[in-house]
Amino acid sequence: MRALGRLLGLVWPLRWPLLGAVVLGAATVGSGVGLMAASAWLLATAALHPSIADLQVAIVGVRFFGVARGTLRYAERLLSHSVTLRLLARIRVWLFRRLEPLVPARTGGLHSGDLLTRIVGDVESLEGFTVRTLGPALVVLPVAVGVGVFLLRYGRELALAAAGTIAGSALALAVAGWLLGGRTGPALSVARSRLATAAVELVQGLADLTAAGRTDEAVAAVTEAGGSVTRARFARAVAEAGLDGATILAAGGAVWLAGRIGVSLAGAGAVDGVGLAVILLAVMAAFEAVEALPSAGERLQEQRAAMERIVAIVDAEPGVRDPGRPEPLPSRAPEGCPVVRVEGVRFSYPGGARPALDGLDIELGEGERVALVGPSGAGKSTVIALLLRLWDGWEGRIEVMGGDVRRCLQGDVRRRFAVLEQGTHLFNATVRENLALADPTVGEDALWAALELAGVAEDVRAMPDGLDTWIGEQGLTLSGGQRRRLAIARTALLDRPVLLLDEPTAGLDRATEAAVLDALDRLARGRTSLTVTHRLVEMERHGRILVMDRGRIVEQGSHPDLLKMNGVYAALHTAQQTLLE
Ligand code: ATP
Secondary structure, X not given: OHHHHHHHXXXXXXXXXXXHHHHHHHHHHHHHHHHXXXXXHHHHHHXXXXXXXXXXXXXXXXXXXXXXXXXXXXXXXXXXXXXXHHHHHHHHHHHHHHHHHHXXXXXXXXXXXXXXXXXXXXXXXXXXXXXXXXXXXXXXXHHHHHHHHHHHHHOHHHHHHHHHHHHHHHHHHHHHHHHHHHHHHHHHHHHHHHHHHHHHHHHHOHHHHHHHOOHHHHHHHHHHHHHHHHHHHHHHHHHHHHHXXXXXXXXXXXXXXXXXXXXXXXXXOOOOHHHHHHXXXXXXXXXXXXHOHHHHHHHHHHHHHHHHHHHHHHOOOOOOOOOOOOOOOOOOOOOOOOOEEEEEEEEOOOOOOOOOEEEEEEEEOOOOEEEEEOOOOOOHHHHHHHHOOOOOOOEEEEEEOOEEHHHOOHHHHHOOEEEEEOOOOOOOOEHHHHHOOOOOOOOHHHHHHHHHHHOOHHHHHOOOOHHHOEOOHHHOOOOHHHHHHHHHHHHHHOOOOEEEEEOOOOOOOHHHHHHHHHHHHHHHOOOEEEEEOOOOOOHHHOOEEEEEEOOEEEEEEOHHHHHHHOOHHHHHHHHHHHHHO
């Protein structure tokens, strides 16, 4: 229920247009009632052969209500859909704002398919909240009251009975829908989420699954998940059919009751035959307002469940919090101060058996080119993650440009770094759009200069549309080397003093690797850089090499010095040389 309260809180700023839509909705049903009542009166009276003049007002009434009904419904839909779209926009912005600080520390427990379902599916299931749930529920009351007031002329008992059956049926059907939805809705959401998770896993892992010959099992998992969605949908369809039948029965019961009272009123001479026809058709028409209620109740369950899942994300504690009174962070390190200083940092991932960083000390001087190497699992990528403020909960001290990162805004700290990862994401867009990610206003000359620096300008010139060539999802139309160089060009366009390079040449052949290393040399000029690498190739390019093992620096120095030391680095180097030969 708390989740629905939050949803209503998001609807609250849209209350006036929503109220307008409710008034228009009630007026639409009112016009339907007017149309039926005027038609009934017209037909029943016409059967008595009065003069045409006696029928004039009713004829005009039928025309008026007929036109008004369509026009009002159109206006109501226009307004209610505009409220819906504005509500969805509000929810999405609210969700994304809250989601950003949770990545990755608080989203690690969610499958990407599950996260996708929450962001896309759950938000979409809130789409009908105003149009199909709240709106119809709010329209019923004025319609019931309006019909009651209209029928008062025939007798108080009839008016109360008609208004009571309309409001009572609406309530009973909405509750029935809610209860049935409670049984079918959660099963459907769980089944949908499982299907999304299985489908995303299949698509993302297709290449590996094909290579391992395991596609059949993955497809079977998706089929199984699809089957549970079908079963859940079937159960829902059965429930909905039952509710539809109950709605027709309720409408019939209300007309029957109004007819019984009307007949007894006619017996007492209070109502004539024409009046009886008007009563019956007016009550029948008013049930238009009740028809939407069972599915409104049912949807409310689904919407409540969707909102609860969204609220669970939104209310999660951010992985890293900004300080209450942040200190400004200089864009350059003060004279004599290292650009980055890591002192005695200890950090364990949640649930981690041993610390990923265990008393780590690192200093990067202005303009220094440093490599960070070590065996797999030594904690190299964790160093980058902590510098970028992706995780909190570490002990020790990290300074960037002389500022204690815990006392500064995360955004300020991140803006000091340009990151180039092995799997840098390229968007399904043009070369230009991919390059201009950091600054959409960047000029043509700067773009070409960055491409030259990355050594990929020739390739882009040869593309069919040059800078405006579409590169496909994840740069699918490019070679591995081109993708990496495009990522280097994008990094070059970021005016950041420190470069963090995570395995920048992994997965490339020797010739491409050498070209990419040349491009990285050009990129690193005038900047401070920290390169995490497994591959101990052309390590002379780095001024200093830090060797990490089990979360701490165990050796450091230049490539020849480290070889002479004959320690961890020399062992790693020898092992790799043997493999490369
Ligand atoms: P590699 O060279 O294989 O990439 P690495 O030196 O970069 O390894 P890290 O990725 O920093 O090592 O990992 C250090 C330790 O932390 C490892 O034991 C790893 O299993 C663990 N670890 C890394 N990321 C997470 C995570 N998100 N959650 C839990 N444990 C993690």
